[in-house]
Amino acid sequence: MSSHSYHAYHLVDVSPWPLISSVNAMMLTTGLIKWFHQFTMDLLVLSLVGVGLTMIQWWRDVVREGTYQGIHTQIVMKGLRWGMILFIVSEVLFFFSFFWAFFHSSLSPVVEVGSYWPPMGIQPFNPFGIPLLNTTILLSSGATVTWAHHAILNSNHLEALQGLMMTVVLGVYFTGLQAYEYIEASFSIADSIYGSTFFVATGFHGLHVVIGSSFLLVCLYRMYKCHFSSYHHFGFEAAAWYWHFVDVVWLFLYIFIYWWGS
Secondary structure, three states: OOOOOOOOOOOOOOOOHHHHHHHHHHHHHHHHHHHHHHOOOHHHHHHHHHHHHHHHHHHHHHHHHHHHOOOOOHHHHHHHHHHHHHHHHHHHHHHHHHHHHHHHHHOOOOHHHOOOOOOOOOOOOOOOOHHHHHHHHHHHHHHHHHHHHHHHHOOOHHHHHHHHHHHHHHHHHHHHHHHHHHHHOOOOOOOHHHHHHHHHHHHHHHHHHHHHHHHHHHHHHHHHOOOOOOOOOHHHHHHHHHHHHHHHHHHHHHHHHHHHOO
């Protein structure tokens, strides 16, 4: 039970969302397996709806605590900052495993793939086509989200809205181009270790772009509702940190998988 009246810390109220989100995550995994093996998407769609509704209601509660109830004190925000930093560190290690698999296979190609990289029969993407355009888009989005952050610090509400809106649009544009790239690909995830490492690494990055765009879209709504001030805007800061992490991962993907790996 919450007793923040007596100290600066926040003891979270009893909430159903952690349990419900865990059940939805299990349903999502099961739905994916069912889709892969039985080609039916009923459980997958149901779980996606459940995850979406849980996210909306859990975020609503956190926004209510931080914006209207004054529970997010300086000490609480310090804990939230460290939590976000550790989460991003865990994400770095998550992607490290994908790069490990890629370099393990590409630096010393085994005889099963013809002792050649990319393997024989694989036509990799032109790194100076859509991948370079997507690199420009993500770097531009990093600049616009930084612009929005500086606008918040200077209490410039209009410029903060403009910068954040441009960032969300660029994120959606990136996702659309990557989807088009996947549709036009001459190889699939089942085409040797190259296809596996390529689609797993870039696909999970694409998922992170979708998550980051959703995060920033929520911040855009909160910005419109004037939830952020120059001294109290950690929700936006966390989204900006996450977006910069997505930018940096893409730079490594572009340099090593698209350009060097091709």
